[in-house]
Amino acid sequence: MDRLNANQPLDYKKKNNPKKAPSIWRDAFHRFLKNKYAILGLVILTFMFLFSFVGPYFSPYLDAKIDVSKGNQPPSAEHWLGTDNLGRDVLLRLMLAGRISLTIGIAATLIIILIGGTLGSIAGYYGGWLDVIIMRLADIIYAMPGLPILIMLGAIMSDLKIPPSQRIYYVMFILGFVSWVGLARLIRSQILSLKEQEFMLATEVLGLRDSKKIIKHLFPNVLPTVIVSATLGVASSILAESALSFLGLGVIPPTPSWGYMLSAANNMIDFAKRPWLWIPPGVAIMFSVVAINFIGDALRDAFDPRQKI
Amino acid sequence: MAKNIVEFRNLKTYFYTEEGVVKAVNDVSFSIREGETVCVVGESGCGKSVTALSLMRLIQSPPGKIEGGEIIFDGRDVLKLSEAEMRKIRGNEIGMIFQEPMTSLNPVLTIGEQLMEPLMVHKFMSKKEAWNKAIELIKQVGIPRAEQIMTSYPHELSGGMRQRIMIAIALSCDPKLLIADEPTTALDVTIQAQILDLLRKIKQERNMALMLITHDLGIVAEMADYVVVMYAGKVIEEAPVRELFKNPKHPYTRGLLKAKPIIGKRQDKLYTIPGQVPNPIGLGNYCYFSDRCEYAMDICRQKIPQLTADENGHKVACWLYEGEWKK
Numbered sequence: 001m002d003r004l005n006a007n008q009p010l011d012y013k014k015k016n017n018p019k020k021a022p023s024i025w026r027d028a029f030h031r032f033l034k035n036k037y038a039i040l041g042l043v044i045l046t047f048m049f050l051f052s053f054v055g056p057y058f059s060p061y062l063d064a065k066i067d068v069s070k071g072n073q074p075p076s077a078e079h080w081l082g083t084d085n086l087g088r089d090v091l092l093r094l095m096l097a098g099r100i101s102l103t104i105g106i107a108a109t110l111i112i113i114l115i116g117g118t119l120g121s122i123a124g125y126y127g128g129w130l131d132v133i134i135m136r137l138a139d140i141i142y143a144m145p146g147l148p149i150l151i152m153l154g155a156i157m158s159d160l161k162i163p164p165s166q167r168i169y170y171v172m173f174i175l176g177f178v179s180w181v182g183l184a185r186l187i188r189s190q191i192l193s194l195k196e197q198e199f200m201l202a203t204e205v206l207g208l209r210d211s212k213k214i215i216k217h218l219f220p221n222v223l224p225t226v227i228v229s230a231t232l233g234v235a236s237s238i239l240a241e242s243a244l245s246f247l248g249l250g251v252i253p254p255t256p257s258w259g260y261m262l263s264a265a266n267n268m269i270d271f272a273k274r275p276w277l278w279i280p281p282g283v284a285i286m287f288s289v290v291a292i293n294f295i296g297d298a299l300r301d302a303f304d305p306r307q308k309i
Numbered sequence: 310m311a312k313n314i315v316e317f318r319n320l321k322t323y324f325y326t327e328e329g330v331v332k333a334v335n336d337v338s339f340s341i342r343e344g345e346t347v348c349v350v351g352e353s354g355c356g357k358s359v360t361a362l363s364l365m366r367l368i369q370s371p372p373g374k375i376e377g378g379e380i381i382f383d384g385r386d387v388l389k390l391s392e393a394e395m396r397k398i399r400g401n402e403i404g405m406i407f408q409e410p411m412t413s414l415n416p417v418l419t420i421g422e423q424l425m426e427p428l429m430v431h432k433f434m435s436k437k438e439a440w441n442k443a444i445e446l447i448k449q450v451g452i453p454r455a456e457q458i459m460t461s462y463p464h465e466l467s468g469g470m471r472q473r474i475m476i477a478i479a480l481s482c483d484p485k486l487l488i489a490d491e492p493t494t495a496l497d498v499t500i501q502a503q504i505l506d507l508l509r510k511i512k513q514e515r516n517m518a519l520m521l522i523t524h525d526l527g528i529v530a531e532m533a534d535y536v537v538v539m540y541a542g543k544v545i546e547e548a549p550v551r552e553l554f555k556n557p558k559h560p561y562t563r564g565l566l567k568a569k570p571i572i573g574k575r576q577d578k579l580y581t582i583p584g585q586v587p588n589p590i591g592l593g594n595y596c597y598f599s600d601r602c603e604y605a606m607d608i609c610r611q612k613i614p615q616l617t618a619d620e621n622g623h624k625v626a627c628w629l630y631e632g633e634w635k636k
Contacts, residue, residue: 198412204367206427206478207399216426220417305417305462 028302035301041294048288052098061089075276082276084264094280097256101238102288104172104257108237109230111176116183117226121214123184124191135188138181149178150240154249168257171250175237183229190222224300231296235289242285258285313381314486314518315364316340320378322356322363325371329590333359335542336378338616341486341535346512346519348529348550350565351539352586357522360539361488364520365405366395383485401431404479408491410472414463420447420474421459424481431482446477451507469500473507480511486518493528505532526569530554538562541587541597544616548623558625560602596628604629 032038056062070087073079081090123134153174157167194200195218203213242259244250246266251257261281264270270277322334334356341347349357362368364380366387380387383402390398399405407413414423424446425439434442440459447455450473463471472492479487489508493501509532512519521532529536533550538559546559557563564582584601596602599609608628616626 198407198409199415201367202407202413202475202478203415205365205399205405206430207396207401208426208430209396212430217415217418221415223417303417305419305464 027305028299031302032298035298037294038298038302041291041298044287044291045295048098048284048291049102052095052102055095056092059089059092059095061092072274074274081280082274084277085270090261090276090280093256093261094258094284097258097261097281098284098288100168100251100255100257101241101259101285104168104175104241105234105238105288105292107172108175108179108241109233111173112180112183112233112237113226113230115176116180117187119180120184120187121191121218121222124188125195125210125214125218127192131188134184138184141178142181142185144178146178146240147243150174150244151247151249154244154247158249165255168251168255171241171244175240179233179236179240183226183233186225186229187222190225191218194218194221220303223303227299227303228296231292231299234292238285238289311343311345313340314343314383315520316379316381317360317364318379318381320360320363320380321376322359322368322373323376324373326590331589332542332592333373333589334363337539337542337544338378339537339544339547341518341520343485343518344512344516345534346509346521346532347535347537348521348523348533349537349539350523350526350529352524354586354589355539356542357524357539358490361405361490361520361522364488365399365403366390397431400427400479400484401482402484403486403488404482404484405488405490406472406475406479406492408494410468410475410495413475414471416463418462419459420461420463420466424459424474424478427478427481442481443477446481447474449480449511450474450477451503468496469503472496472500472504476504476507476511480515483515484517486520487512488520488522490522491524492521493525494523508532526565538565541589541592543597543626544624545598545627546623546625547616548621548625552621552623556623558623558630559598559627560604560629561598596626 066086066088070083072085073083073087075082079089079091081094084090084093119134119138123131157170162170200213200217203217208217238258241250241257242262245257245259246263251260253260258281262278262285264274264277316338317340318338320334320337321332324331324333337356337360339347349360351357359368359373363375364382364387366375368375375388378388382398387395387398414420421440421443424443425434425436428434428439428442429436432439443459444455447458452458452470452473458466458470458474463474466474472495476492487508492508493504496504505528508519508521511517519532521528523529529550536548536550536553537544538546538553538561540561546553546557546562548556553562554566557566561582564580567580568582570576570579582601583603587597587600594613595611596605596609596614599605602609606628612628614626614628614631616624617630618624619630
């Protein structure tokens with residue numbers, strides 16, 4: 001305290017508390033809670049998580065063996081969502097599949113943010129040859145059509161005989177790796193324009209380090225963009241995993257995922273006669289994606305300080 | 310006599326563009342003493358801001374480059390310091406404020422965060438100490454309700470308040486020198502006067518040197534102790550403020566003073582200096598003002614006049630006065 005002037009009035013000490021100072025996070029949190037859709041999204045998503053991660057422990061069929069004689073039963077009091085062709089409880093499968101799908105969606109998005117955000121910021125901030133290298137790499141990945149790449153990588157995984165339990169990690173990484181490009185470009189372009197703003201010259205004049213300039217001054221400015229594309233990323237990763245599994249290239253049986261369960265609709269008889277096999281995973285995907293989009297929308301608004309609390 | 314806090318010695322800052330080399334600052338030498346206000350005057354593009362940015366070593370390279378000379382700040386040659394040492398000077402020993410208060414603050418950070426940052430970085434204060442100091446600074450720059458301002462965002466403040474906050478940020482680490490690059494150009498006249506009063510008051514309280522870049526001679530008359538007039542990257546005249554206003558020597562300075570409206574005197578048309586600033590690319594070896602100068606002589610188009618002092622310390626670079634000193 002000796003650095004402070006001695007003649008400073010005493011009452012400051014009582015009134016202020018730096019910990020209570022609103023930061024962008026605190027304000028954003030308040031604004032977030034005021035948004036009805038955000039709360040709805042949060043409730044649905046929380047339910048989905050509980051359903052997937054805690055739900056299975058309440059199922060009486062967790063240890064049940066495959067029993068073909070009980071296969072293809074329609075929904076009943078015993079099996080709420082019926083059974084599949086191997087006599088497994090669809091409700092339980094749906095819960096277990098949710099674990100995989102939600103994990104892949106979120107993990108792939110984190111990978112996208114990590115790679116895309118870092119490379120985009122570096123390319124935008126430093127420019128020069130770093131920018132050229134990163135952006136040409138991005139162009140190469142961008143130029144390759146997504147689905148064929150995924151199919152190719154899926155086929156490679158099958159050929160390498162990667163154990164089904166590990167495949168989900170590879171799927172996450174592959175999904176993240178092919179989709180960081182969009183975010184990197186978006187962030188780069190924003191940083192390019194932001195770094196020319198006068199307040200960045202002002203940070204220069206204050207003698208701040210590059211890391212501080214990027215993290216403290218540039219990052220909050222691109223945060224809304226990151227959040228929007230992250231939420232879209234979660235949704236599209238879930239959908240991409242569904243597409244992969246639907247084509248039989250993502251997670252493989254016996255590991256369930258929503259996308260894989262949805263592929264039951266491939267079978268004409270299942271599609272026409274046994275809707276309980278493919279409607280529930282479809283509904284689960286839809287609710288999760290919509291909930292995440294609600295949350296993302298609300299977060300974007302919440303992080304804009306110009307919006308009144 | 311107070312010692313020099315900054316001394317520019319033959320500073321040359323060039324920009325390499327596709328059309329050619331722009332000598333934005335071409336062999337500029339002048340100094341600022343402790344606690345003194347030096348105004349750098351000149352029209353747009355004459356190298357005022359580039360001189361200041363050279364001192365901060367913030368010339369963007371490429372295309373810019375400091376080609377030669379020395380800038381002695383507090384006994385050290387700024388141009389020879391490492392980037393890390395430079396960071397300790399910026400914001401800490403030299404503060405700087407800009408023309409545009411509207412865009413000089415980060416829109417997504419609160420005023421408090423932006424004020425506390427240099428304190429925590431340069432003075433190693435804790436969050437609490439920085440908070441208290443920041444409140445004190447806000448009060449010093451004359452903004453009421455300091456606590457409330459700390460938690461506001463820049464868009465919630467007016468232009469004048471933002472410029473005060475910029476001043477507070479620049480002053481936060483008790484700099485020895487404050488560079489103000491046209492600090493009032495974007496503000497309306499009443500706010501302008503308030504900001505200038507504030508700068509003068511703070512300067513006196515802290516015995517801080519002030520380098521004021523402006524093109525407004527009214528501000529010069531009001532604020533300056535010493536005036537440096539620049540034209541096309543060169544210093545063409547420098548003198549203590551009274552001497553300069555009483556006895557302007559360079560035809561350009563005279564033109565500038567004539568081009569100023571005077572209260573109580575109605576004129577149909579203000580005087581303007583004929584012609585335009587020369588194209589900065591590929592200037593030759595002659596007085597750059599000679600094209601526009603009504604007193605131009607043959608020698609003006611053949612040789613660059615040197616900055617020479619008379620017995621009062623009034624320096625001017627003009628062939629008109631060359632003969633006088635030879636006598």
